[in-house]
Amino acid sequence: MSTPSKGQVPGAGEPPLGPGDLTAALGRLGVGSKSVLLVHASVRSLGRWLIGGPPAVVLALEECLGQDGTLVMPTHSADLSEPATWENPPVPVSWWQRIRDEMPAFRPDLTPSFYMGQVAECFRHQEGVLRSSHPQVSFAARGPLAEQIVGEHPLAYGLGDDSPLGRIYDAAGWVLLIGVDHGVNTSLHLAEYRCSFPGKRELTQAAPILVAGERRWVSFPDVAIDSDDFGRLGEAFDAATGLVRKTTVGDALWRLMPQRELVDFAVSWLPVHRLG
Numbered sequence: 001m002s003t004p005s006k007g008q009v010p011g012a013g014e015p016p017l018g019p020g021d022l023t024a025a026l027g028r029l030g031v032g033s034k035s036v037l038l039v040h041a042s043v044r045s046l047g048r049w050l051i052g053g054p055p056a057v058v059l060a061l062e063e064c065l066g067q068d069g070t071l072v073m074p075t076h077s078a079d080l081s082e083p084a085t086w087e088n089p090p091v092p093v094s095w096w097q098r099i100r101d102e103m104p105a106f107r108p109d110l111t112p113s114f115y116m117g118q119v120a121e122c123f124r125h126q127e128g129v130l131r132s133s134h135p136q137v138s139f140a141a142r143g144p145l146a147e148q149i150v151g152e153h154p155l156a157y158g159l160g161d162d163s164p165l166g167r168i169y170d171a172a173g174w175v176l177l178i179g180v181d182h183g184v185n186t187s188l189h190l191a192e193y194r195c196s197f198p199g200k201r202e203l204t205q206a207a208p209i210l211v212a213g214e215r216r217w218v219s220f221p222d223v224a225i226d227s228d229d230f231g232r233l234g235e236a237f238d239a240a241t242g243l244v245r246k247t248t249v250g251d252a253l254w255r256l257m258p259q260r261e262l263v264d265f266a267v268s269w270l271p272v273h274r275l276g
Contacts, residue, residue: 032069071141192270
C-alpha cells in the first residue's frame with residue numbers, strides 16, 4: 001500500500017496539519033464573508049503533512065468566505081504560446097510551425113494550468129467553478145461575483161484593466177499569499193499595464209483558441225511583463241503602508257493585503273525603482 005502523502009507518514013516527525021489549522025489562520029488574518037479573495041498558494045511550503053492536501057486548502061478558504069464571498073485563483077497556461085519565444089528550454093526552429101499547427105486549442109474545461117500549483121489546479125476542477133477564456137492567463141472563480149470577474153476576458157492585454165485582475169480591483173478585493181512570495185503576486189502585473197517605467201514595451205502574443213468551434217492560431221497585442229523586482233516591490237509596500245497582515249502555518253508565511261492599495265502603490269513605485 002502506498003503512503004498517503006508521497007513518503008510523509010502521518011505521525012512521523014512533526015505532527016500533521018489539518019483543515020482546522022487553516023481556518024484558524026484565515027480567522028487570524030481577518031478573512032471573512034462577502035470578500036473577493038485572489039489566492040496564490042503552495043502546499044509544499046507548509047513543511048508538514050496536511051490532512052486532506054490541496055482540497056483541504058480550498059475548502060478552508062470557502063468556509064471562511066461563506067456563501068457571500070468569491071474565491072479566485074490564477075489558472076494560467078503559459079505553455080500555449082508562440083514557440084519562437086520559449087526558453088528553459090528553447091525548441092528547435094524546425095519544430096515551430098508544427099507546434100503552431102497542432103497544439104490543441106485552449107478549453108477552460110480541459111486545458112490544465114501550468115506551474116500554478118496543486119491548490120489552483122484542484123480548485124479549477126471543483127463543481128461550480130468558472131474559468132475565464134484567455135488561453136494564457138486565465139483565472140478561475142467561484143462565488144456570487146464569479147461571472148462578473150471571469151465572464152469576459154479579452155485576448156488583448158490579458159492582465160490589464162479589462163481582465164479579471166481589473167474586476168478584482170473594481171470589487172475592492174484582497175490578495176492572499178500562502179507560503180509564496182510577491183514574485184508570484186499576479187496583481188502586480190496590473191500595475192505594469194497602468195504605468196510607464198524604463199524599458200516598458202509591447203509585444204505580440206499568439207495561442208491556439210476555438211473560434212465558432214474551429215481551432216485557430218491567433219495573434220494579439222500585449223505588454224511585456226516582468227516579475228523580477230516584485231519581491232522588492234512587495235516588501236516596499238509592506239514597509240510603507242503596514243497593510244499586509246501576516247500569520248504562519250507550519251513553515252509557511254501567510255500574507256493578506258488589499259489589492260487596490262497594492263496596485264496603486266505599485267503604479268507609483270515602478271516608474272521610480274524599476275531599472276530599464
